[in-house]
Amino acid sequence: MAKDKTQQPMMAGFTSAEREYIRSELDLFFSTLPSVAEGFQIKTWRGGPQAGKPKVPQAAQGLLDRGLMRLDLTGRLPMLFFTDAGLDALRTMMADGRLADPKKFAHVRQELGIDPIDQIDPALQAAAAG
Numbered sequence: 001m002a003k004d005k006t007q008q009p010m011m012a013g014f015t016s017a018e019r020e021y022i023r024s025e026l027d028l029f030f031s032t033l034p035s036v037a038e039g040f041q042i043k044t045w046r047g048g049p050q051a052g053k054p055k056v057p058q059a060a061q062g063l064l065d066r067g068l069m070r071l072d073l074t075g076r077l078p079m080l081f082f083t084d085a086g087l088d089a090l091r092t093m094m095a096d097g098r099l100a101d102p103k104k105f106a107h108v109r110q111e112l113g114i115d116p117i118d119q120i121d122p123a124l125q126a127a128a129a130g
Contacts, residue, residue, distance in 0.1 A: 013068065013089030019099055021059035022090065026108050033107040036090065039072065039079040054078040087112070 014022065025040045043055045054071060056064065060080055063069040068086035072079045082090055091112050093099045102109060109115040 013085075014093060015059070015062065017059040018062055019093060021057060021063075022093070023100060023105070026105060028104075036082060036087070036108060036111050039081040040069075042071070042078040042080055044078060056080075 026034050026036065040060070042057075042060070045051050045053050045055050054073070056071070060069065063080070063086065064071060067083055068089055069080045070083055072081055090108075091114065094105055094109050094112055095114050100108070102115075106115060
């Protein structure tokens with residue numbers, strides 16, 4: 001019998017789908033290194049009865065439901081931000097090399113205080129600088 005995504009075992013406070021969502025949001029994007037503090041942008045429904053409302057991905061909904069992230073609707077676009085409990089879980093996840101590649105996510109590890117600033121790979125810094 002296949003496991004439901006909501007019943008997946010948790011590591012570092014996140015399910016595997018949630019970890020994948022977080023890694024995808026914090027990975028290098030068009031030569032830009034995303035920041036945890038900037039949050040995750042959420043799309044909105046274009047039409048239908050939910051037009052203009054946030055289109056929250058399933059993995060993000062689990063984070064919201066458990067209080068690890070919060071939805072901010074005050075800006076032009078809806079954004080997700082980690083709560084204090086979510087930041088603690090993210091630090092645990094990023095500190096574990098099995099859950100997040102230390103080189104690929106060096107910018108996140110540095111932002112979270114796991115690694116010193118001078119340990120970021122110069123090639124990644126150059127790629128992010130454009």
